[in-house]
Amino acid sequence: MSNVKQFNKNLCAFIDASPTPFHAVEEMRVRLQQAGFSALDERADWQLEPGKSYYLIRNGSSIVAFRCGKTPVHECGWRMVGAHTDSPNLKVKPAPELHRQGYFQLGVEVYGGALLNPWFDRDLGLAGRVNYENASGQLCSTLININRPVGIIPSLAIHLDREANNSRSVNPQRDLPVVLLQSTEPKDFRALLAETLAQQGVSDVAAVLDYELSFYDCQPAAMVGWNEDFIAAARLDNLLSCYIGLDALLTADNSEHTVLVCSDHEEVGSQSAVGAQGPMLESVLRRIAGSETAWQRAIANSMMISADNAHGIHPNFSDKHDGNHGPLLNAGPVIKNNVNQRYATNSETSSLFRRLCASCDVPVQSFVVRSDMACGSTIGPLTAAAIGVKTLDIGVPTFAMHSIRELAGSQDGFNLSKVLAGYYQLKSVVDSDRC
CATH class of the missing domain: 3.40.630.10 (Zn peptidases)
Structure with a gap:
């Protein structure tokens, strides 16, 4: 030890x-x-x-x-x-694509009893398992970890919600879709996954069939406190x-x-x-x-x-x-x-x-x-x-x-x-x- x-x-x-x-x-x-x-x-x-x-x-x-x-x-x-x-985390829905006000977002489900307020304004990575069909027609599976801030859930400014510090609640369906990028053109999330897999060396992806993906905080674990009494992670x-x-x-x-x-x-x-x-x-x-x-x-x-x-x-x-x-x-x-x-x-x-x-x-x-x-x-x-x-x-x-x-x-x-x-x-x- x-x-x-x-x-x-x-x-x-x-x-x-x-x-x-x-x-x-x-x-x-x-x-x-x-x-x-x-x-x-x-x-x-x-x-x-x-x-x-x-x-x-x-x-x-x-x-x-x-x-x-x-x-x-x-x-x-x-x-x-x-x-x-x-x-507990936020998992990407099977048909997650949302195109609103020029922003491309992903709809998520809440997995487990997550404390939701801390998820706002965080640098979010994306990871999990992706199942796909390869060029030979075989069913394959691989892990993916996009360990960089690819998403964020911005808070509503206090100027638009003066009671935020007194009574802000979270509606998972309305408030938690994750912002990924700006675009006026529709995006296909499975196609984005296929491109990312290719960039990570998985080059035989003919079609992404399904996935189990979760957003997570990109901030690494750390020793914290004046005397490093604690682990934050x-x-x-x-x-x-x-x-x-x-x-x-x-x-x-x-x-x-x-x-x-x-x-x-x-x-x-x-x-x-x-x-x-x-x-x-x-x-x-x-x-x-x-x-x-x-x-x-x-x-x-x-x-x-x-x-x-x-x-x-x-x-x-x-x-x-x-x-x-x-x-x-x-x-x-x-x-x-x-x-x-x-x-x-x-x-x-x-x-x-x-x-x-x-x-x-x-x-x-x-x-x-x-x-x-x-x-x-x-x-x-x-x-x-x-x-x-x-x-x-x-x-x-x-x-x-x-x-x-x-x-x-x-x-x-x-x-x-x-x-x-x-x-x-x-x-x-x-x-x-x-x-």
């Missing part, structure tokens, strides 16, 4: 290179490959070996990486960490946890059965073929186990840590927190609790995590939402319900969650990675003795 400064440098580089889930999974794939992990094909027969490491990708946007331990998995189970690759929720889990997995040795799963579509409910409410993780674990009995025994010996960002107590809005449960940035990872099972934490899983943190000399905090406020959720309860594994919900405290740019402590990611690396090396996550 690197030191804190190197960790944060690598984290920022990872986030900057990952404007979409497709790019995040590709970045993780490269790092896993470099660390000796072998790619698996779900359509093929698997020949897994003890002590070896593997990964598989589904849809290009979800990934499962795992190490096969030295002992049979049914005897010791899996040490699992889960995160998600997606973040887009998509900290939840690329921060993806990177922490990956760093911990690569740091830990290969003695135990360990899993990192980073799923798409958490921000919209996880109900998809590649989401946490889908069958991806269970199907992988069942194939590793080899039989129904081995699967059942392995799950009984396993644990999942769901890592997703937590709400740090904001100094300007401290009344939004329960007085005894206001996590501070740079004060340790947060155990997330909810009696209504919006988080899957229970006293056994939280106790194990507290002991882990103590053994790594890392402080730990707790979060409970105010009793008069609704509680968000994570992949934790979904995974616990889907495969019956005991689960803990934790996360790094952040500000401005779901904004176009979020804020986290510069110490917290490194500290949580240390704890998760220790967790990956635990001989057992089951307490055999009950006092």
Whole structure:
């Protein structure tokens, strides 16, 4: 494991290179490959070996990486960490072209629970997956990242909306179309994509058929604050946890059965073929186990840590927190609790995590939402319900969650990675003795 400064440098580089889930999974794939992990094909027969490491990708946007331990998995189970690759954003519509007042704009849909006001007056790049037909009539797919300011959503001047500072709301259909260029001639967005792909070296595009493209803030991740106490970046929720889990997995040795799963579509409910409410993780674990009995025994010996960002107590809005449960940035990872099972934490899983943190000399905090406020959720309860594994919900405290740019402590990611690396090396996550 690197030191804190190197960790944060690598984290920022990872986030900057990952404007979409497709790019995040590709970045993780490269790092896993470099660390000796072998790619698996779900359509093929698997020949897994003890002590070896593997990964598989589904849809290009979800990934499962795992190490096969030295002992049979049914005897010791899996040490699992889960995160998600997606973040709230603005996605380009299938027929997005708008020609108004001499401006060419693209219509967008809001993906997830985005905080919309910060999207105005930002330099926006465009990235995602493009599917096309090549010159030979074959269906092909490629990633695209236009990492320069190709779009902007200008605010309405305060002179034309005198109540803007008191009550400006955002109508996604009317207010969010992105300005791309000035033109009196109609433009075809798919034709523009084909031209851009050609400029990026994809020269065999006969016709762009479809795409999954998102706008994103071109401003790179940065260390901020007088003493660089903070990391400011887009998509900290939840690329921060993806990177922490990956760093911990690569740091830990290969003695135990360990899993990192980073799923798409958490921000919209996880109900998809590649989401946490889908069958991806269970199907992988069942194939590793080899039989129904081995699967059942392995799950009984396993644990999942769901890592997703937590709400740090904001100094300007401290009344939004329960007085005894206001996590501070740079004060340790947060155990997330909810009696209504919006988080899957229970006293056994939280106790194990507290002991882990103590053994790594890392402080730990707790979060409970105010009793008069609704509680968000994570992949934790979904995974616990889907495969019956005991689960803990934790996360790094952040500000401005779901904004176009979020804020986290510069110490917290490194500290949580240390704890998760220790967790990956635990001989057992089951307490055999009950006092």
